[in-house]
Amino acid sequence: MRAYAAILLLALxxxxxxxxxxxxxxxxxxKFPNPTKATNYECGITSPxxxxxxxxxxxxxxxxxxxVFDVESVFLFPFAVQFKELALFxxxxxxxxxxLLLFGxxxxxxxxxxxxx
Numbered sequence: 079m080r081a082y083a084a085i086l087l088l089a090l091x092x093x094x095x096x097x098x099x100x101x102x103x104x105x106x107x108x109k110f111p112n113p114t115k116a117t118n119y120e121c122g123i124t125s126p127x128x129x130x131x132x133x134x135x136x137x138x139x140x141x142x143x144x145x146v147f148d149v150e151s152v153f154l155f156p157f158a159v160q161f162k163e164l165a166l167f168x169x170x171x172x173x174x175x176x177x178l179l180l181f182g183x184x185x186x187x188x189x190x191x192x193x194x195x
Contacts, residue, residue: 139191150179
């Protein structure tokens with residue numbers, strides 16, 4: 079049980095720090111109520127529609143594509159670091175990886191996912 083004492087202490091500290099910060103912020107934060115600050119937009123422009131307006135699925139599609147290609151590009155970094163040690167095997171593997179990446183890019187381009195018409 080002694081080995082778990084450090085984990086218990088870490089869990090207690092992790093639970094106490096946010097509570098302490100929230101409590102401190104409650105007492106230290108300035109409180110100047112103003113009706114203008116309570117409105118939806120402080121700039122004075124009225125909302126053009128409802129807050130729960132539906133977004134076109136294209137926004138989500140672009141976000142998912144960005145994440146996929148961004149994460150895949152992160153996989154190029156270990157290859158760049160180990161380039162000399164990987165030699166021909168590494169070049170073939172990264173070639174296949176880049177081919178699949180470009181294939182996916184041209185596929186979504188051909189399907190019209192990048193057009194805003």
